[in-house]
Amino acid sequence: MVVRVQIPRVHVTAKKALIVAGMVCGVALLLCVFVFTFYWTKYGHIVDDRLKQPLFAQTAKIYAAPPEVRPGQKLTAAEVEQELQQAGYSQDGQGAASPMGTYALNASAITVHPGPQSYHSEDGATISFSADAVTQITGDNGQPLAAYELEPLLITGLSDENRAKRRLVTYNELPQYLVPAVTSIEDRHFFQHGGVDYVRLVGAIVDDLRHAHYSQGGSTLTMQLARGFFLSPEKRIKRKMIEIIITFQLEHRFTKQQIFQMYANQVPLGQRGSFSIDGFGEAAEAYYGKDVRQLNLPECALLAGIIQSPSRLNPFRHPERAIERRNIVLDAMVETGDITKAQAEQAKAAPLQLEPGAFDAGEAPYFVDLVRDDLIQRLGDTDYNQQGLRIYTSLDPQLQQIAQDAVADGMKDVDALVLARHDRLVRAALKAHEAPPPLISPQVALVALNPHTGQVLALVGGRNYGASQFDHAVSHRPTGSIFKPFVYAAAFNTALAGTPLTNPDGTSAVFTPVTILHDEQTTFTFNNEDYSPRDFEGKYFGDVTATEALYRSLNNATISLAQMVGYDNVASLARDAGIKSARGTPAMAIGAYDATPLEMAGAYTVFANEGVHIDPWMLASVRAPNGDVIADYAPQTRPVLDPRAAFLTLSMMEQVLNNPHGSGAGVRNMGFVSPAAGKTGTSHDAWYAGFTSNLLCVVWVGNDDYSDVKIEGAHAAGPVWADFMKNAVKLPQYSDTREFVPPPGIIQVQLDDTTNLLADAACPDDYTAAFLDGTQPTDTCDHSMGDQRNLFQKIFGLGQKPLAQAPPAQQQANRPAQPAPGQAAPAQPSVAQTPADQQNQDDKKKKKPGFWARLFGKKDDTEQQPQSQPPPQ
Secondary structure (H helix, E strand, O other): OOOOOOOOHHHHHHHHHHHHHHHHHHHHHHHHHHHHHHHHHHHHHHHHHHHOOOOOOOOOEEEOOOOEEOOOOEOOHHHHHHHHHHOOOEEOOOOOOOOOEEEEEOOOEEEEEEOOOOOOOOOOEEEEEEOOEEEEEEEOOOOEOOOEEOOOOEEEEOOOOOOEEOOOOOHHHOOOOHHHHHHHHHOOOOOOOOOOOHHHHHHHHHHHHHHOOOOOOOOOHHHHHHHHHHOOOOOOHHHHHHHHHHHHHHHHHOOHHHHHHHHHHHOEEEEEOOEEEEOHHHHHHHHHOOOHHHOOHHHHHHHHHOOOOOOOOOOOOOHHHHHHHHHHHHHHHHHOOOOOHHHHHHHHOOOOOOOHHHHHOOOOHHHHHHHHHHHHHHHOOHHHHHOOOEEEEOOOHHHHHHHHHHHHHHHHHHHHHHHHHHHHHHHHHHHOOOOOOOOOOOEEEEEEEOOOOOEEEEEEOOOOOOOOOOOHHHOOEEOHHHHOHHHHHHHHHHHHOOOOEEOOOOOEEOOOOOOEEEEOOOOEEEOOEEEOOOOHHHOOOEEEEHHHHHHOOOHHHHHHHHHHHOHHHHHHHHHHOOOOOOOOOHHHHHOOOEEOHHHHHHHHHHHHOOOEEEOOEOEEEEEOOOOOEEEEOOOOEEEOOOHHHHHHHHHHHHHHHHOOOOOOHHHHHHOOOOOOEEEEEEOOOEEEEEEOOOOEEEEEEEOOOOOOOOOOHHHHHHHHHHHHHHHHOOOHHHOOOOOOOOOOOEEEEEEEOOOOOEOOOOOOOEEEEEEEOOOOOOOEHHHHOOOOOOHHHHHHOOOOOOOOOOOHHHHHHHOOOOOOOOOOOOOOOOOOOOHHHHHHHHHHOOOOOOHHHHHHOOOOOOOOOOOOOOOOO
16 A cells, blocks of 8 residues: 655745745845945045045144243243243153253243254253343353244144144144043044944934934944045935945054044034134144143043034033033043043033134234245245145234234224214215115224334234135225325435425425425316315314424325425335335325335335335245255345435324324323334325334224225224234333434434424423434524513613524524414423433523522523534434
8 A cells, every 4th residue: 555645835835935035145145245345345445545645734834933032031931831832842851852842941940952843953042030030041052142032833734725724643642631531422432343333323223213314423433534534424324334334444454543643633623714623733722722732631521522513512602512511521531430520520610711812813814824825926836735844934923912902902993983973874864865875894904013124023914814814914005194204205315415495485495304384275286187185174284394294194285395305206215115006196195006004014114224125024934844944035125215314204203193283192192102103094094004113013994895984094093003002012022112213414402392493491392303414403492582581681781682583584484383273272292301301401400590690681500502503412
C-alpha cells in the first residue's frame, strides 16, 4: 500500500517569500553600500579639494602706530603690561614664550624683550616707575634712553570677500574655560563620539517629525563644522545625510583638537557694523577688547552661549538675554563637572563688562578702508590680502576713540539744531498749506594728524559705518572760510619781497597784521563778470585791520586783499599747499573751490610746520608674516611758504580763538584752553580747522545732497573740534602743548587794542601781534592821546605836553574797527604774557609816583621811555 503525503503549499510559499525578502534586502544593502560609497567618494573629493587650500584666508593684519614711552610721562607699570598683553606678549615664566615677545614685571619696573616677530628689532628695555610716572628707561646695554616704542597693537584684520573678519587662534591659545564651556552647551560627548551623537540625532529626528519642522538640534560640533565649510544653510533631510558623510570624513582625517580649532575659528558670533564676527579670536576683541587668551570664566561662558543665536543674544543690544544664556552655560558646566557650583555662582554675579569702544569704533573702519585702497595702489596686487601680511599704520587707537566719541556726542547737538529748525519750517509750511520739507541728517568727518610728520592719527569718515561706508573724509566739498588764511599768507609773501600793496584809493604800504582793509558791500569785476558777495548776516565793519578781518571772517575785506595780492598768486600758493582745485577768481578767496577734509588737514601743515607741507600718510610699513620687511614708506614733504610768512599767518589765526569777537572763540568757552590757532568755515557746509604745537584737527559737517546745512562752522563743527582737542591734550602723548615759537626775523610786540600802536602802561588793554622785523609800529598808544595834564600843570606850563597829532592818513590807519549798528562794542581780549613782559610790568608797578611827581609831571625813575623798537622777547 502506497501512502502519499502532500506537503502544504503554504510552506513552499513562505520559503519563496523568505528568499525574495533576502534578495530584496541584499539588493537594498548593495544599493545602500553603492550610494554610500558614491557619496563617500564624491564628498571625499570635495573635502580633498577644499583641504588643498587654507581653510581660512590669511587676510592682512592692520596694526596701529607704536606707542611711545618717555621719562616723565604719566604712566603705570600695569598700563604698560596691559599694552604688551594686547600686543600678544607673554609674561616670563608663564607658559611658552610668545614669538611676539615677553616681559618681566616687578614692583617698580617692567622689562620688555621683543621677540623674532616683533615690529622692532630685538632690542629690549627696562622701564622704571615711581608715583605713577616713568622715571627712567634703560636699554639692554645699560644706556639710558630718551624714549622707547612699545609693540604696535593689532587694530583689525582686513575682511575677506564675504566681509567676514576673524583672528585665527590655535587650540593651545584657547583659554582654560572656553573648550568646556562650548562642549557643555553644544556637544557634551564631543571627545567621545565619532562625529555623530546618535542618541541626540534620533531625538532630534523624532522631534522634527512630531512638530513637522527641521530644528537641527542633534548636530555635533563636527557636523556644525561640516555644514559651515561645505554645505548651504538649507534644512533638508538629504543635506543632513550629506552632512553626516562629511562629518565622518573630517573625523577620519583630523584629531578632536584639530577639529575644535577649526570650529573655534569658523563659528559665527555676531555682527560688527557691516562685517560679520567669525571665530572666538575676533569675538574676544569685538566684545571685550582683549586677546582671546585673556578671557575669564564668565566671558568664556557668554561667548559659548551666544553661539545658539548671535543676533538675538547680542550682549550689546540684549544684555538681559545674554546674561540669562551665560548662566545656563555655567549651570551646564557644573553638570559636566568642569567647574564647581561655587565657581558658577561667582561667575553669575559678574557683570558683563563689555568694551563698547571695541565693538563700535576700535577698528577705525573708514581709516582701514583707506589703508586697503593705499595697499592696492602701492602693491598693485589684489591677492595681497591672501598672504597674511602685517600692515603697520599711523593710527593712534586712543586718539581714534576720542575722535569717535567727539563725533557721536557733537552730532547729537547738531541733530538738535537741525530738528529745531525743521520744526519751524514744518509749522510755516503747514500754515501756508504747503508740503513740509524733508528732514535731512547732516554727515560728519574728522581728521587728526601730527602737523610735523603728516601722520594721520585719527580719522572718522561718517556717523555710522554700518549704515554707510561712504568716507566723507575724502569727499570733495567747498572749503568755505577755512581757505582765507591762504589769502593772508600770500599777502605776507609780498611783504617779504618788499612789494607794497596798493589800495583802491591809490595809497600803498607793505602788508602787516594792522594794515587797514575796507569791509563794505563791494562788487568785484572779473573777466567782465560782476561778483557781489555779502558778509555774514549782512553786517559790515568799515575799515578794519587785517587781523580783525581774519578773526571776524569778513568776506569783502578778504576778497579786496586777494585782489591787491593778485588772485593768481593766492591760487598758486593754495595749489602748492594741496588745494588742487583753486583757481584765481574773487570767489576763490572765500573758499568757493573744493577740497577734502584730509586735503585741508594737509594744507594746514604749511602754517603749523614752518611753511613746509607734508602729505598726510597712513601706511608706514608692510611686512611678511614672519616680520621680514617688504616695504617701508616715508612721507612726502615740500617747502611752500617762507617760515616767517607761515608764522605771521599763524599769529593772526590765534586771534580767531583768543579774541572775544573771533569766529572760533567759542571753543574757549567749551573748556579748550591750550595755545592754538585755527579758522572756522561756513558755506553750504560747516568747517573748523585748527592746531596746537603738536596736533592738527579738521572737522567738517554737511549734507550729502549738498543742500545748505544752515549752521555756522562755529556751532556745528566747532563743538566737535573742541571736544576732541580738549580730551586729546589730556593724553600723555599730546599733553606737552606749548606756545608757538617765532622764527628768526619775526618780532612779537604788545599792541594797544584800541589804537593798534605799541602798548605801554597808559594802555593796559593789549594783545600780542607778530611782525616782520622792521614793519612793526614804532609809536606808542599814549602818543595818540589828548592833553592829559592836570589843572596846575596847564596853568604853570608844567608836565609833558601832548605830541602833535598824526597825519590824517595815519589817523585813519590807526582808527579802531567799529562794530556795525546795533552790535556791542568789542570786549578786550585777555592775552597770555611772556615772563619778560610780566617782569617789565612788575618793575613799573614797584614805585608809584608821589604827589609832587603827579603835580609837576615828573616821571618815576623806574619807568622807561617808549622805545621805537621793543626789546627782543
